[in-house]
Amino acid sequence: MLICSSWLYLIVKQRKLIRLKEKFFQQNGGFILQQQLSRQESSNETAKIFTTEELKKATNNYDDALIIGRGGFGTVYKGILPDNRIVAIKKSKIVDESQIEQFINEVLVLSQINHRNVVKLLGCCLETPVPLLVYEFVPNGTLFEYIHHENKVSIVSWETCLRIATEVAEALSYLHSAASTPIIHRDVKPSNILLDSSYTAKVSDFGASRLVPLDQTELATMVQGTIGYLDPEYLHTSQLTEKSDVYSFGVVLVELLTGRKALSFDKPEVERSLVTYFLLSLKENRLSEVLEKHIANEGNAEQLKEVANLAKKCLRLKGEDRPTMKEVATELEGLRKMEKHSWVNVDPNSEEIEHLLGETSDSSKYDVRNKSTNAYDSVRDHVVLDFDDGR
Numbered sequence: 001m002l003i004c005s006s007w008l009y010l011i012v013k014q015r016k017l018i019r020l021k022e023k024f025f026q027q028n029g030g031f032i033l034q035q036q037l038s039r040q041e042s043s044n045e046t047a048k049i050f051t052t053e054e055l056k057k058a059t060n061n062y063d064d065a066l067i068i069g070r071g072g073f074g075t076v077y078k079g080i081l082p083d084n085r086i087v088a089i090k091k092s093k094i095v096d097e098s099q100i101e102q103f104i105n106e107v108l109v110l111s112q113i114n115h116r117n118v119v120k121l122l123g124c125c126l127e128t129p130v131p132l133l134v135y136e137f138v139p140n141g142t143l144f145e146y147i148h149h150e151n152k153v154s155i156v157s158w159e160t161c162l163r164i165a166t167e168v169a170e171a172l173s174y175l176h177s178a179a180s181t182p183i184i185h186r187d188v189k190p191s192n193i194l195l196d197s198s199y200t201a202k203v204s205d206f207g208a209s210r211l212v213p214l215d216q217t218e219l220a221t222m223v224q225g226t227i228g229y230l231d232p233e234y235l236h237t238s239q240l241t242e243k244s245d246v247y248s249f250g251v252v253l254v255e256l257l258t259g260r261k262a263l264s265f266d267k268p269e270v271e272r273s274l275v276t277y278f279l280l281s282l283k284e285n286r287l288s289e290v291l292e293k294h295i296a297n298e299g300n301a302e303q304l305k306e307v308a309n310l311a312k313k314c315l316r317l318k319g320e321d322r323p324t325m326k327e328v329a330t331e332l333e334g335l336r337k338m339e340k341h342s343w344v345n346v347d348p349n350s351e352e353i354e355h356l357l358g359e360t361s362d363s364s365k366y367d368v369r370n371k372s373t374n375a376y377d378s379v380r381d382h383v384v385l386d387f388d389d390g391r
């Protein structure tokens with residue numbers, strides 16, 4: 001009897017889920033997918049509805065050997081389509097309503113985005129209880145793996161880190177203001193930033209993201225995100241604005257600068273929360289002590305100081321005091337240009353130095369005499385921090 005009733009429960013639940021999925025797609029997804037398909041007819045875009053058979057074949061019946069990632073909600077497989085395109089296929093591990101909503105949300109959000117720094121959704125399969133999502137395959141892992149890789153010194157330079165940060169900022173700025181309906185990502189963190197073969201950033205994982213109606217600046221939602229990256233203001237008020245993404249991006253910047261994780265439970269109490277530790281270090285003019293060593297060695301001291309200052313602005317407690325992602329992207333772009341003039345790498349006798357000195361009224365900022373074999377020491381000795389109290 002007990003077995004019968006639990007079977008009955010499962011069948012009823014399964015039916016309910018299928019109805020929910022149908023309802024969602026009738027209301028939203030069907031329209032969007034129709035739009036995608038008509039777009040496909042008029043251009044070469046590849047949005048498509050896949051059959052279960054096609055995806056089974058592509059993944060060799062979901063062969064464990066083809067698993068490329070596991071997230072909170074499912075498993076991601078590498079697959080090969082009949083036209084030899086390599087794709088990533090996201091499959092949910094358990095089925096419940098919130099997951100279906102998350103998957104469908106991801107389809108709805110991603111199908112409205114076309115940006116070089118946002119992962120492309122190629123299509124989905126609607127025959128299964130939880131839709132399977134098919135993305136472009138991004139081959140170089142996640143930013144998290146690079147920041148926290150033992151041998152990363154030889155893999156990603158500070159220049160690349162700064163480019164990646166700028167690309168992510170541009171993608172978020174696009175989502176907040178340029179996409180037809182503003183989108184808040186809600187889970188910005190290094191493990192959701194994929195890197196392609198040339199280490200170009202692709203923001204991914206839109207399961208938690210929210211479309212914001214154009215006439216609204218904030219949304220009341222159930223708080224969602226990742227601890228360590230979560231905007232404290234959003235946590236207290238449940239009011240979601242695009243400034244929550246700015247806060248999370250600030251944490252990513254600090255992670256890039258310091259090479260430390262957002263939360264480190266193996267560290268002494270004072271260092272456990274990266275944000276708290278970083279802000280305290282800035283307050284005490286100890287930036288050089290928290291900078292990741294190879295970044296301090298490679299980077300231009302003035303530029304590192306500016307990036308740290310920008311991160312601090314992103315981490316301000318009040319969302320309204322934080323810069324917009326557009327402002328962040330513009331500032332990072334400017335700072336990248338500055339890096340080309342790094343005093344660490346230039347010949348002290350070159351014309352470039354004179355040009356640099358001419359660019360600033362305070363020539364001590366570019367103190368070429370202090371060019372050291374160990375630039376880390378130079379950074380430690382010569383960076384005088386001037387951080388605002390805007391937190």
Ligand SMILES: Nc1ncnc2c1ncn2[C@@H]1O[C@H](COP(=O)(O)OP(=O)(O)OP(=O)(O)O)[C@@H](O)[C@H]1O
Pocket residue numbers: 068069070071072073074075076088119135136137138139141142191192194204205207
């Ligand atoms: N398009 C892709 N190309 C290559 N690898 C990918 C792709 N999408 C996801 N992955 C891999 O799969 C992992 C899990 O993906 P994702 O974060 O989207 O899943 P999730 O279940 O939504 O995770 P989360 O727990 O962060 O919500 C990623 O960290 C990455 O390693």
